[in-house]
Amino acid sequence: xxxxxxxxxxxxxxxxxxxxxxxxxxxxxxxxxxxxxxxxxxxxxxxxxxxxxxxxxxxxxxxxxxxxxxxxxxxxxxxxxxxxxxxxxxxxxxxxxxxxxxxxxxxxxxxxxxxxxxxxxxxxxxxxxxxxxxxxxxxxxxxxxxxxxxxxxxxxxxxxxxxxxxxxxxxxxxxxxxxxxxxxxx
Amino acid sequence: xxxxxxxxxxxxxxxxxxxxxxxxxxxxxxxxxxxxxxxxxxxxxxxxxxxxxxxxxxxxxxxxxxxxxxxxxxxxxxxxxxxxxxxxxxxxxxxxxxxxxxxxxxxxxxxxxx
Numbered sequence: 001x002x003x004x005x006x007x008x009x010x011x012x013x014x015x016x017x018x019x020x021x022x023x024x025x026x027x028x029x030x031x032x033x034x035x036x037x038x039x040x041x042x043x044x045x046x047x048x049x050x051x052x053x054x055x056x057x058x059x060x061x062x063x064x065x066x067x068x069x070x071x072x073x074x075x076x077x078x079x080x081x082x083x084x085x086x087x088x089x090x091x092x093x094x095x096x097x098x099x100x101x102x103x104x105x106x107x108x109x110x111x112x113x114x115x116x117x118x119x120x121x122x123x124x125x126x127x128x129x130x131x132x133x134x135x136x137x138x139x140x141x142x143x144x145x146x147x148x149x150x151x152x153x154x155x156x157x158x159x160x161x162x163x164x165x166x167x168x169x170x171x172x173x174x175x176x177x178x179x180x181x182x183x184x185x186x
Numbered sequence: 187x188x189x190x191x192x193x194x195x196x197x198x199x200x201x202x203x204x205x206x207x208x209x210x211x212x213x214x215x216x217x218x219x220x221x222x223x224x225x226x227x228x229x230x231x232x233x234x235x236x237x238x239x240x241x242x243x244x245x246x247x248x249x250x251x252x253x254x255x256x257x258x259x260x261x262x263x264x265x266x267x268x269x270x271x272x273x274x275x276x277x278x279x280x281x282x283x284x285x286x287x288x289x290x291x292x293x294x295x296x297x298x299x300x
Contacts, residue, residue: 071261072260103255127254135253
């Protein structure tokens with residue numbers, strides 16, 4: 001006859017409790033926007049606050065969305081290089097749109113006063129846009145094709161990444177315009 | 187005494203089972219007339235119900251800092267060694283006194299040959 005001794009029972013209980021806790025605490029799988037998926041549509045106030053920019057304003061262009069913040073070191077490396085990229089490609093085909101995630105937009109304005117860029121920055125101090133994109137690191141950028149489909153996600157940034165980015169942008173720009181799929185509306 | 191222990195363990199087991207299932211409908215309807223706080227009971231990404239343990243962790247003592255919420259953590263005075271020169275000096279003093287190199291770090295497999 002098999003007897004369940006108190007120690008066996010205590011071990012079983014401990015096992016069940018730890019297993020349930022482990023299951024409960026397992027990180028939820030984030031549904032991040034990835035290559036091949038339609039870009040979430042959005043509109044947000046610009047950093048200076050006097051206009052609202054929507055992603056749909058750039059329909060038909062290849063858009064490079066860059067999430068940045070003034071406190072983020074790699075973002076500071078990226079900005080002058082992205083500025084350079086934005087000037088390399090024709091403005092009627094390629095657009096850089098920066099999304100600033102500083103909790104205090106004044107910090108971002110001070111940063112931009114010192115590091116001038118020509119492309120627009122929208123401000124999202126509440127962090128709603130990175131949530132909808134499922135951002136996993138700072139900075140992250142998304143290359144969106146003319147049909148509104150994410151073609152490339154670039155997490156983090158090193159100065160050496162710029163050549164690869166340039167190549168990818170050129171590839172997307174050189175592709176024929178595809179009709180937008182029903183899911184890819186923005 | 188043993189019975190009390192067994193009862194306590196059983197209660198803990200039941201609580202853990204209910205608390206971690208993530209399914210509010212498993213709870214008896216004792217608190218239906220209480221106004222529940224407006225916390226997000228559903229995971230923002232998966233939209234699956236959060237477990238009570240998850241909610242407790244998020245709202246009581248554990249904050250999951252999102253990548254874009256690290257502005258304060260990115261401050262220089264929040265780093266482990268805000269003063270690099272001072273840290274290097276202390277490290278030098280430490281490994282000189284310990285006669286090990288680099289005595290201040292956790293490198294090596296315990297052989298003492300670092």
